[in-house]
C-alpha cells in the first residue's frame with residue numbers, strides 16, 4: 084500500500100496541508116515545530132485513530148498557542164488517497180463538535196464529538212471503515228510497519244519475543260536432538276517434562292546427593308564411636324556363668340515346687356479324697372436300701388389305688404343305669420294310668436239314637452216295626468263295639484304294659500344290688516389303701532438314715548480333721564514360697580546382667596555391619612551423583628544447542644538487528660528475555676541512527692513475514708547518514724533549520 088495524497092485540515096497544529104507523494108518515497112524537511120510528526124500522526128489517525136506515540140486520547144483539535152485553549156466549531160478532516168494492489172482507495176475521516184439546542188432554549192450546547200467515515204467518498208459506518216483497513220493489514224501489523232520504532236519502544240519484551248519466534252519459527256525438541264546423538268538420551272524424559280523443569284529436578288537431585296554424601300563420613304564416625312569395646316570380654320566364660328545361674332535357679336524352683344506340691348500335702352489330699360468317696364458310697368447305699376424296701380409297698384399301694392379307680396368307675400355306670408330304669412318305670416306307670424282312663428271312658432258310654440219317622444223321599448210315615456228293628460240292630464252294634472274296645476284296652480294293659488313294668492322292676496332290683504355290692508367293694512379297697520399308706524409310713528419311720536450310722540459319722544469327722552491339717556500345712560508353705568520366689572528373682576537379675584554383657588558382641592557386629600553398609604551407600608550415592616552430573620551436562624548441551632539454533636534461525640532473518648533471547652543467570656540457568664542488539668550493544672544503549680536502522684531492519688523483515696507493505700514514516704531522519712534499503716514506501720521526516728516551511732522532496736527508489 085502506498086500514499087498518493089494526504090490532505091490535512093485543522094488537525095492538531097496543522098491548519099491545512101496537502102501532501103502529494105505520487106506513491107513515491109519522500110523527504111519532508113522542516114525545522115522544529117514545523118509539523119512533521121503531525122503529518123505522521125494524521126496518517127495513523129486516519130487509519131486507526133491513534134498517533135505516533137500509540138495514543139488514542141491525544142488532542143486532535145487545534146489549540147490556540149497564545150491562549151492555550153482548544154478551538155471550537157472547526158471540522159478536522161484528514162483524507163488519504165491510497166494505492167493498494169493497483170487500485171485507488173479514498174479514505175476520509177471528519178471529526179467535529181456536536182452542538183444541540185435543547186427544547187425551550189435559544190442557545191446550543193456542546194454534547195460531544197462525532198466522527199464521520201467515508202470510503203471512496205461514500206459515508207460508511209465505523210465498523211465497515213475499520214474492516215476495510217483491516218483487509219489491508221491488521222492494526223498491530225500496521226503499527227509495526229508504519230513506525231520503525233514501534234517494535235522496540237512500544238511492545239513488551241514477551242510480545243517481542245513471541246513475535247520473533249513466530250517469524251523465525253521456534254526450535255523443536257526433535258530438531259535439537261537431531262544435532263547430537265548424545266542428546267537422544269533425553270528423549271524419554273522430555274516427553275514428560277520441559278527441559279527447564281528437568282534441569283531444576285537435576286539440580287535438586289545433585290544438591291540432595293551431595294548433602295547425603297557429605298553426611299556419610301560423620302555417620303560412620305558416629306557408629307564407630309558407639310560401637311562397644313569387646314576386646315576384654317570372655318564370651319565363653321559369660322555363657323558358662325549364665326548356665327550356672329540357670330541351674331541354680333532351677334534348683335530353687337524345684338524346692339519351691341516341692342513345698343507347693345509337697346509329699347505330705349499330696350498324702351493328705353489323697354486321704355481327704357478317699358474319705359469323701361467312702362462317705363458318699365455309704366450314703367448311696369443307705370438311699371438305695373431304703374428305696375428298695377419302700378418300692379414293694381409303693382407298688383402294692385399303686386395297684387390298690389388302680390383297683391379303687393376301677394370300682395368307682397363301675398359304681399358310676401350302675402348308678403347311671405339305675406336312674407335310666409327309674410325314669411322308664413315312671414313312664415310305664417303313666418301309660419297304665421292312661422289305659423285305665425280310656426277304659427273308664429269307653430265303659431261309661433250309653434246308647435242313644437233318634438230315628439226319622441217320615442221318609443224324606445216319599446214323605447210317608449215309616450212303619451213302627453221297621454223303626455223298632457232298626458233301633459235294636461243299632462243297640463246290638465253299639466254293645467258289640469263297646470265290649471270290643473274294652474277288651475282291646477285290657478289286652479294292651481295285660482300284654483304290653485304290665486310285662487314291661489315287671490321286667491323293668493326286676494332289672495332295677497338287680498341294679499340296686501350291684502350298686503350295693505360295688506359300694507361295699509369300694510369301702511373294702513379304701514380300707515386296704517389306708518392300711519398300705521400306714522404300712523409305708525411305718526416303714527419310713529422305721530428306716531435308718533446314713534447320718535445315724537456311726538461309720539458315716541466317723542468318716543465325716545476324719546474328713547474334717549484332714550481338711551484342718553491341709554490348711555495348716557498351706558499356711559506354713561506360703562512364707563517359704565515367698566522367700567524362694569525372691570531368690571529366683573535375684574538370680575534372674577544376675578542372668579539379665581550377664582546377658583547384657585553377652586549382647587555387646589551382637590551390638591559390635593551390627594555396628595561393623597552398619598559401617599560396611601554406609602560405605603556401600605556412599606559408593607552408590609557417588610555413582611548416582613556421577614550419573615546426575617552427566618545428565619546435567621547433557622541438559623546444558625541441549626539448552627546451548629537450542630539457544631544457538633534459535634539465534635542462528637532468527638539472526639539470518641535480519642541484516643543489522645540481533646537478538647538476545649536467553650539470559651544466563653547466576654546459577655548457570657537460562658531465563659527467557661528479548662533484547663535487540665546492534666553490534667552487541669543493547670537497544671537502550673544504541674545511538675539514534677542505530678535505533679532507526681535496526682527498527683527499519685525489523686520492519687522490513689516483518690513486512691516480508693506478513694507479506695504486506697505499508698508506508699513507513701521515519702521520524703528524526705536527520706540522525707541517520709545512511710539508511711538501509713526498504714521495499715515499501717518511505718517517508719523521512721527531516722529536521723532542517725533552513726526550511727521554515729515544510730518542504731517535500733520526492734525521490735525514486737534505487738533499484
Ligand SMILES: Nc1ncnc2c1ncn2[C@@H]1O[C@H](COP(=O)(O)OP(=O)(O)OP(=O)(O)O)[C@@H](O)[C@H]1O
Pocket residue numbers: 094095096097113114115116117118119120121122142143144145146147722
Ligand atoms: N493540538 C494542537 N494544536 C495546535 N498545535 C499543536 C497541537 N499539538 C501539537 N501542536 C504543536 O504543533 C507543532 C508541530 O508539532 P510537531 O510535533 O509536528 O513538530 P515537528 O516538526 O515534528 O518538530 P520536531 O522537529 O521538534 O520534531 C508544535 O509546535 C506542537 O507544539
Ligand SMILES: [Mg+2]
Pocket residue numbers: 119120121702703
Ligand atoms: Mg517531530
